[in-house]
Amino acid sequence: MRRYGGVTRVGEIGDAAARAAQSARSVEEFFEAVKRVIRPALRFDVCACVTVDPQTLMNTGGDYRDGLPSAMMPRMLDIEYREGDANDLSDLAARPTPVGLLSRETSGNLDRSPRYRDIMRPLGFRDELRVLLRDRHGAWGALVMGRADDAPPFGSPELAAAASLVQPLGSTLRRLHLTRLAEENASGVAPGLVLLDGDHQVVHVTPTVAMWFDDLTHADGVPPGDHGLPPAVYAMAAAVQAAGAAASHASWMHSRRHGRVRLHAWRLDEPTATSAHTAVVVERAGPAEHISLIVAAYGLTPRERDLTVLVLRGKSTADISRSTGLSPHTVQDHLKAVFDKTGVRSRRDLVAAVFARHYLPDITPAASEPQRRPQGWKASPRQSVPRTS
Numbered sequence: 001m002r003r004y005g006g007v008t009r010v011g012e013i014g015d016a017a018a019r020a021a022q023s024a025r026s027v028e029e030f031f032e033a034v035k036r037v038i039r040p041a042l043r044f045d046v047c048a049c050v051t052v053d054p055q056t057l058m059n060t061g062g063d064y065r066d067g068l069p070s071a072m073m074p075r076m077l078d079i080e081y082r083e084g085d086a087n088d089l090s091d092l093a094a095r096p097t098p099v100g101l102l103s104r105e106t107s108g109n110l111d112r113s114p115r116y117r118d119i120m121r122p123l124g125f126r127d128e129l130r131v132l133l134r135d136r137h138g139a140w141g142a143l144v145m146g147r148a149d150d151a152p153p154f155g156s157p158e159l160a161a162a163a164s165l166v167q168p169l170g171s172t173l174r175r176l177h178l179t180r181l182a183e184e185n186a187s188g189v190a191p192g193l194v195l196l197d198g199d200h201q202v203v204h205v206t207p208t209v210a211m212w213f214d215d216l217t218h219a220d221g222v223p224p225g226d227h228g229l230p231p232a233v234y235a236m237a238a239a240v241q242a243a244g245a246a247a248s249h250a251s252w253m254h255s256r257r258h259g260r261v262r263l264h265a266w267r268l269d270e271p272t273a274t275s276a277h278t279a280v281v282v283e284r285a286g287p288a289e290h291i292s293l294i295v296a297a298y299g300l301t302p303r304e305r306d307l308t309v310l311v312l313r314g315k316s317t318a319d320i321s322r323s324t325g326l327s328p329h330t331v332q333d334h335l336k337a338v339f340d341k342t343g344v345r346s347r348r349d350l351v352a353a354v355f356a357r358h359y360l361p362d363i364t365p366a367a368s369e370p371q372r373r374p375q376g377w378k379a380s381p382r383q384s385v386p387r388t389s
Contacts, residue, residue: 013161013165014164014165015164016037017168018168018169020034020036020037022172024176026256030176032063034049034165034169035047038161042129042161043147045148046145046146047066047067048066048068048144049062049063049066049142049144050062050142050143050144052139052140052141053293054134054137054174054297056251057090058232058235058251059231059234060254067144068119068146072119072123073231074237076119076231076234077231077237078241079115079119079238081238082238083238083242085113085114086112086113087102087105087128089142097163099130099132099159099163100130101130101154101158102115102127103126103127103153103154125146125147126147126148127147128144129146130142130143131143131162133169134170136299137299138174138296138297138299139170140177141169141170141173177293177297189211189258192211192282193205194229194281195279196277198275200237200238200278202229203276209282212261212282213230213233230253232253232263233263235251236263236278239251239265240265241277241278247266248267250263251263259285260285261282261283263282264283265278265279265281266278298342300338304341307334310324
């Protein structure tokens, strides 16, 4: 690995990037700091920086200023969440080292990849390198990097450098999510409605949509007045149109102006007169979005999550024991694990320090499995990926 900025070993690249991002107060600052450090080593021509829901891997925002043209975003997200391709996020999440190079995943036959055929090749890019940013609590984001046809190919050194980013950047991004969660304020803007056609192009928006999204579309490089939407919206539309998917899907995304917001998409099995195939509503995030992120960020198990909600409702150990069928001793053991994971010492500390700003009485214990879309593409046997030191 070439020496850059004082870093001489692959294992130091991730640590250097994490140190550079430590003081970031926003996702944009985080990714800007990361790109500044890793660019000399990975030498990418484009880099999309994505945040994801750790439970479902749905797109929740990010920084796309150095990514592909915004006009390509609907098709990119359609491939990711509906059609399926080699090296997609759910594929990476199943690997011990969540890093992949598209050319290796297709055994050099890039034309097998719809992402290459429809997006990369027309834009003059030769390959795509992806790294999922995760720690022991889950996946929090991803870097999607591309090199142009006139650049040298990605190789084993770049794969090793990318692998060194996984854990340190995953942990830093998780902590940033928690910081943002504590600082968010409820929005008073009315919900917005977006109708999309079969190609995920906008056919109708209500006036309030601009109030929810204008801070995001401008950051993503969409001209003022354009109907470009955040990638998370296109991801939701693709997810409900996937083969075998449920008719509706709920997720969340982050807006700099409004904090965390809820997205709810419906598949319209009988398209409207405007040829709309999908409806997406955006509104203020509720308790479910906050509690799910907190659970993932602190690594709480489903049982610990349910007991934590009961504590927030003011239930005593005896009450919890009766309602769950657990012994009081087992309840205390679970709560001790919760305290250890969240860094508090008592029930009062748990409520005051972690959940008080986000708790509402209608939170209900429900440890549900994350939704996964069907895999529509089967890759060839993978090449080995260099592991970090």
